[in-house]
Amino acid sequence: xxxxxxxxxxxxxxxxxxxxxxxxxxxxxxxxxxxxxxxxxxxxxxxxxxxxxxxxxxxxxxxxxxxxxxxxxxxxxxxxxxxxxxxxxxxxxxxxxxxxxxxxxxxxxxxxxxxxxxxxxxxxxxxxxxxxxxxxxxxxxxxxxxxxxxxxxxxxxxxxxxxxxxxxxxxxxxxxxxxxxxxxxxxxxxxxxxxxxxxxxxxxxxxxxxxxxxxxxxxxxxxxxxxxxxxxxxxxxxxxxxxxxxxxxxxxxxxxxxxxxxxxxxxxxxxxxxxxxxxxxxxxxxxxx
Amino acid sequence: xxxxxxxxxxxxxxxxxxxxxxxxxxxxxxxxxxxxxxxxxxxxxxxxxxxxxxxxxxxxxxxxxxxxxxxxxxxxxxxxxxxxxxxxxxxxxxxxxxxxxxxxxxxxxxxxxxxxxxxxxxxxxxxxxxxxxxxxxxxxxxxxxxxxxxxxxxxxxxxxxxxxxxxxxxxxxxxxxxxxxxxxxxxxxxxxxxxxxxxxxxxxxxxxxxxxxxxxxxxxxxxxxxxxxxxxxxxxxxxxxxxxxxxxxxxxxxxxxxxxxx
Numbered sequence: 001x002x003x004x005x006x007x008x009x010x011x012x013x014x015x016x017x018x019x020x021x022x023x024x025x026x027x028x029x030x031x032x033x034x035x036x037x038x039x040x041x042x043x044x045x046x047x048x049x050x051x052x053x054x055x056x057x058x059x060x061x062x063x064x065x066x067x068x069x070x071x072x073x074x075x076x077x078x079x080x081x082x083x084x085x086x087x088x089x090x091x092x093x094x095x096x097x098x099x100x101x102x103x104x105x106x107x108x109x110x111x112x113x114x115x116x117x118x119x120x121x122x123x124x125x126x127x128x129x130x131x132x133x134x135x136x137x138x139x140x141x142x143x144x145x146x147x148x149x150x151x152x153x154x155x156x157x158x159x160x161x162x163x164x165x166x167x168x169x170x171x172x173x174x175x176x177x178x179x180x181x182x183x184x185x186x187x188x189x190x191x192x193x194x195x196x197x198x199x200x201x202x203x204x205x206x207x208x209x210x211x212x213x214x215x216x217x218x219x220x221x222x223x224x225x226x227x228x229x230x231x232x233x234x235x236x237x238x239x240x241x242x243x244x245x246x247x248x249x250x251x252x253x254x255x256x257x258x259x260x261x262x263x264x265x266x267x268x269x270x271x272x273x274x275x276x277x278x279x280x281x282x283x284x285x286x287x288x289x
Numbered sequence: 290x291x292x293x294x295x296x297x298x299x300x301x302x303x304x305x306x307x308x309x310x311x312x313x314x315x316x317x318x319x320x321x322x323x324x325x326x327x328x329x330x331x332x333x334x335x336x337x338x339x340x341x342x343x344x345x346x347x348x349x350x351x352x353x354x355x356x357x358x359x360x361x362x363x364x365x366x367x368x369x370x371x372x373x374x375x376x377x378x379x380x381x382x383x384x385x386x387x388x389x390x391x392x393x394x395x396x397x398x399x400x401x402x403x404x405x406x407x408x409x410x411x412x413x414x415x416x417x418x419x420x421x422x423x424x425x426x427x428x429x430x431x432x433x434x435x436x437x438x439x440x441x442x443x444x445x446x447x448x449x450x451x452x453x454x455x456x457x458x459x460x461x462x463x464x465x466x467x468x469x470x471x472x473x474x475x476x477x478x479x480x481x482x483x484x485x486x487x488x489x490x491x492x493x494x495x496x497x498x499x500x501x502x503x504x505x506x507x508x509x510x511x512x513x514x515x516x517x518x519x520x521x522x523x524x525x526x527x528x529x530x531x532x533x534x535x536x537x538x539x540x541x542x543x544x545x546x547x548x549x550x551x
Contacts, residue, residue: 012381019377023370023433024389030430031396031404034411038403041410095307098300111304113542118311120541121534122491124508125527128515129318132329132524139317142331169311176307201296223398230400233493237515247402254406254498264410267403278398 035271042265060265070249070266074273077246081229084167085221091168092175092220097209099176100183101191112180119173127234130166131157134238158240166238167228175220182216183209218284226274246270315531322524329521339521349526352510355421359506360489363428367485370429371436372478376470378437379444380452393434401494404431409498420504427495432488436481439545443477480545487537491530 041047042061046054064070099112118126133139135157144152156162186209194204210217232251235243250270253263325334343349378390396404405427412423447470455465471478493508500509507530514523 013383013385016377016381016383019373020389023374023437024392026366026370026426027392027396027430027433030408030426032392034404034407035395035399037411037414038407041414047413091307091310094300095304098304102297102300103304111308113539114308115304115311117535117538118315120487120491120538122493122508122527122530124491124493124512124515125318125531126315128511128519128523128527129314131515131519132318132321133314135329135519169314172307173311226398227400230402232402233497233512247400250402250406254409260410263406267406271399271403274399274403 038264039268041261042268044261047260060262061269063262064265064269070246073244073246073249074269077229077231078273080163080167080231080235080245081225083164084171084228085225087164087168088172088175088220088224089217092172093179093217096176096179096183096216100180100186101188115176116173119170119177123170124233126170127166127237130162130169130238134162134165157238158242160239160242162238163235163243166234167231170234171224171228174223175217178220178223179213179216182213186212215284218281222278222281226277229274230270318524319528319531322521322528324521327521329519339525342522343525346522349507349510349522352505352507355505356490356507359421359425359428360486362425363432363489364482364486366429367432367436368478368482371433371481371485372440372474374433375437375440375444376466378441379447393437396431396434401431401492405495405498408495412499419499419501423499424496424504424506427499428489428492431492431495432485435484435488439481439484440474440477443474443480443545447473476544480541483537483541483544487534487541490537491534 043056043058044054045057045059095115099108099115103111135141135155141155156165190208191204194208199207230247232245232247235245235248236251237243239245246266247270250263250266253259253266320333321329322339323335323337324331325336325338378386408423408427409419412418412426417423417426451469451473452465455469460468491508492506493512496506497509497512500506505513507526511523511526511530514520
């Protein structure tokens with residue numbers, strides 16, 4: 001009986017199947033079939049279920065490529081993703097370094113938990129909390145005017161910076177987490193060796209620490225960039241009228257305009273962009289795993 | 290070494306600044322839910338009337354119940370199906386295993402906006418439509434990969450010899466699983482279940498596309514309220530949600546080390 005684990009691959013599958021089937025069947029019905037259906041729908045003129053006549057068409061994709069609006073919005077969303085990712089690197093990487101190399105023992109564990117805790121709490125609520133801070137007559141406005149001798153009006157609400165602040169707040173724990181994991185794996189004696197051989201702090205950072213933690217940086221960047229490009233709730237709440245992005249247009253097609261085939265085409269284009277980005281990042285990611 | 294110490298102090302201060310950035314908005318939001326002024330005006334005056342008025346809001350209460358019910362059912366289904374799948378991936382070698390493991394990442398990596406709209410289209414097409422059942426179908430699919438990843442991580446720490454020893458002593462498959470394997474991986478299973486609850490309870494995007502006016506969850510209801518305008522009631526219910534989800538994650542952290550330290 002001990003040989004059960006090591007038996008041939010075909011009987012392995014036979015024993016594994018009953019355990020695997022329920023989970024993968026569920027994933028198929030609720031994720032993989034829907035994604036395929038979306039591709040199918042994106043080539044249709046009408047929804048077949050509403051009883052209307054429908055036909056296959058390339059019109060929905062033609063709409064994307066011929067109307068500058070969707071193209072511009074996709075670029076705006078990509079730019080948003082890039083800016084948020086950069087800010088997350090700038091803010092998150094030093095924090096991950098301090099956590100991995102400066103703090104020790106219980107205080108490190110506690111602070112690490114505190115940093116990633118908000119990440120697992122409700123994203124919608126955290127975006128809403130920024131509305132409290134950024135609105136005119138909000139906390140930031142009141143606090144600054146109480147301290148400064150002159151009157152200033154802070155009204156960041158419903159602006160591009162507000163969207164950036166909200167998104168960075170939402171995603172920076174991801175960057176801290178992934179960078180911390182790779183930084184922590186760097187042997188301290190390696191850093192000591194470099195230092196004793198006469199390398200300056202900056203040289204160590206540039207030649208040793210950053211290259212070794214690259215997988216964490218790339219993983220964090222991919223994990224942040226992808227959802228930010230597809231974000232719609234954050235720009236809606238914090239961006240107001242300036243918060244029109246690719247994601248909000250997709251939302252509109254499904255919730256307000258009811259042009260599902262066009263929405264499906266726009267979603268699929270976004271999916272393609274996302275997959276290309278993940279494919280480009282995957283060699284580095286695999287090295288990290 | 291004086292420079293090192295100064296740099297270390299800068300590091301510590303920096304971390305506290307980051308924590309302030311992460312927590313101040315949430316704390317301010319929570320404080321405002323206890324403030325008398327409905328327009329968030331200062332000075333601060335203590336009240337619990339906004340929490341009291343939540344009890345009068347039937348729509349909100351029914352949405353809360355929906356959220357709790359869906360999260361509980363999601364947790365049960367995901368824990369059972371996810372643990373079973375992890376066991377199969379741990380015990381057996383077969384062709385296509387790598388592929389099955391890779392299939393767990395699209396649900397995590399693809400933006401919820403895409404998954405949500407795709408589910409909406411498909412569920413409509415096959416006649417499931419929108420509503421609580423569709424939301425449940427979606428939540429389980431979103432949470433399953435997390436459970437499998439977390440339970441599998443715990444299984445990696447189980448020496449295969451342990452299962453083999455039990456078998457050679459005459460235990461059948463069921464006895465091996467229930468007496469040896471499950472007790473060992475229980476912390477992972479609990480952590481996975483808590484993850485599933487959190488994923489479902491906090492899920493907004495997918496629920497948003499799959500809900501109908503009568504059948505919604507709490508985050509969808511909050512989003513609708515926010516878009517109508519800010520009120521202290523939203524602060525109150527948001528504060529309750531954030532306290533619940535943070536408490537959940539603190540509980541999860543007891544069973545699952547996020548840092549992956551060995």
